[in-house]
Amino acid sequence: MDAFRKQLDVLMGANRNGDVEEVSRNYYDRDVCRLFLAGLCPHDLFQLTTDDILQLSKQIKEKMAEVDAFDFEGRTDDKIKAQEVVEELRAKRADMQATLLLDAFNKDRASLTQPAPPQVAAVPPPAPPDARTQEIINEKLKKAEELGEQGMVDEAQKALEEAEALKKENSTPKKDVYQLFAEKVRDNKQLESRWAIMQETRVEYFRGKDFNAFIKNYPEVREILGPDKDLEVEDIVNTLLTKNLVIRCDRVMKTVRPGKKKLSSWPAHLEIHNEQVFTENDGFYAWMFLKRRTLWQTVLSFVWPLFALAVCLFPVYPYQCKIVVLYSCAGALLFIVSILLLRAAIFGILWVLLGKRVWFFPNINAEETTFRELVRFWPEKDEGERPKWTSRLFYALVALLVILLLRHHAPDEAARARYQKKVSNIIDDVLEWSPKLAISGMIEKHTGANITEESNYTSRAASSHVPPSTKAKASEVGSDTDIEANLDEAQDSEYADDTRSNEA
Template sequence: MSGGEKDAATLLGEDLLCKNWVESRPAIMGRERVEIFRGVDLVTYLKRNEDAMERALPGSKKKIEKGYTNAGEVAKDVAKLLMKKDLFCRSERMFKKPKLGRKKLTKFPRKVFVCEDQHFIEGSYYSWKIQRPPTPWVKVASYIAVLLVFGCTLFPLAPYKVKLGVFYTSLTSLITILGIVGVRLLVYATIWTFAGKYVWLLPNLFADNVPLNEIFSPMFAEEQNKHGKQYPAPPLRNRVIAVAAIFFSIFAAYRNTPEKGYGAKIRSTTDDMFDFLVSHGTLQRLTGESNKEDPIGEVNVNETEVDDNLDDDDLDDLDDFDEL
């Protein structure tokens, strides 16, 4: 066999991953993104598909038929062979206890670490060391990324409507994020002040080890310590004083924004941004001032504005000018 060719065990491992013969899920191991699977799923698949075991261990099918061994033992031998080929390694979940608001651990953890003991155990997790081949969507995503870079570069030259759309999209996203954060803090402060409970709205919203389809579940959950017990509540008087002090500090900071320095710079930047939108479109400020301008190059010869403050000498000079 030449150096460039792959043996049967390596090809079997690639098929197990790339053809989804064994259920695999994305996870984070250290600073790398990997795909993990359960040892029990691998053994179950191999026991049901003796031809796959025959690919890695020729002659195993005949031994099973003659009763020299059973399918379970051969499946474990194949798994050990794949580990010896360095196709995957044994790993364990990083967090051993359920997330806040859950009673059971997830089927597949989001974060794992490599175990020191690399013996194959059917009830453990394993991380693939091989990668799936790139799909056509990877090329599409790369082209889209290049277009986004060009779009950001040419953004100053974009039409006004494009700039306006980007502005409102960004502003809407920012307001949505800040609004959600504000509502969560308000709910937390209200429940903590009056009930003494540490309850969060959407506790998994900013969790990095929770799948996207589980971010909004559960809706409410109370914080617990490492022993699974609730935190003790401070006295009501202390809670009210703490919340009142926080709101008073925020109100005082808002009312006493400095006219110079960083606060003034923020105001100036905001005013310049809105002035740009007003001067290049049909928008108007909340002051009610009109944005209409006289057409350039048009002169009304039938109307002459005369200042009421002109004295008689100035009017005589105007009459002399008309006679000329």
């Protein structure tokens, strides 16, 4: 009853009957509880505390004092009896607290508004077969009876099985025509669509005006809808929205970005629109069902793990296979870097000379795009404002200065030869490595370490008996080696100087 009264108070007000005098109060009035305003109302904090519980607590405290006294006096029997009484009192207090807690819980639950139980939609019975199908089923059954009377059991059983198959085929629920329509329209390449990010999810979407033009240019797709094929485009899309096959979206950035003249025709980030109705003007609609997996996607799902395994097993490939993989990867990397440098050079030249922003392969650096958009060659239309000639001249001078600095600090021929030799040695080590050589090298290294330790021990023992003249000769040999290294560096520097003089 209290719960219904509180609900009426919320809906109609406490003075719904006109018998309650409404009093306006302020938080600083004397009759307003300060503790309640601060969230420290004793009534709420001590809901499980009553006079009976307080009396039990006092009795427990007194009995505990008696237990201590009996323990001090050495009266074991009395102490045990007192402890049993204490346990009984504690159990009684726990039961009373549990009862109060359950009452408080039920009271709070009753004060809450109970939601209406969900209405479970009844499963519609399977549609009866059409007249033609029912006629065929009746003929099959009649034929089975006649064959059974004639003693042809196998033929009669076959006719019954055919009749049952027709019944099951008719009772199987058919797919929604709008679901089939949405799948066919999505698979059709004539409806232009793009990919975008909506609520951290990658979705495929189309524009309302493109869908309207698509339906008008390709009316045969309406045939899937059956009796609804003559509906207007607006009614068809609204039905798709009702069945959650598509959802209306809106662009996240609703203002023109700096340097742009108008909003992007295909925004990269979307959000759900508040009004889920069809509109042709500036309306975006995202597909809400999973697209059927194509054959090549299924094949790739099996190929990628094999490719990763093949990459991990590269060190054990035969020499010829390593050569093919190395030059293929180097060629692909060189091709990609060349494209990036070439498109950057074309952009810089056209931007400085004409003030046009022209990016060939405009989506090559995009993170979220399809393969068809990734390899698109022609640039998009420049919608930004033309830059000033002063900024173009400034960036041209900066680029020229960077090129001159790089050319001045470029390595000479000797340095390039040394770098080339180092890289060649690294590549040869990778190509010539094999498990057999690695195992044999580990064994030779282990035996060589033992031999080195023995030779070091022998050399240290013999060095104490070597005359000073021998040590002097050894130092002379070391100095000769350093002199030869210095001569090699001097020859490299002379070779570099000669090269510069020839180029000049």
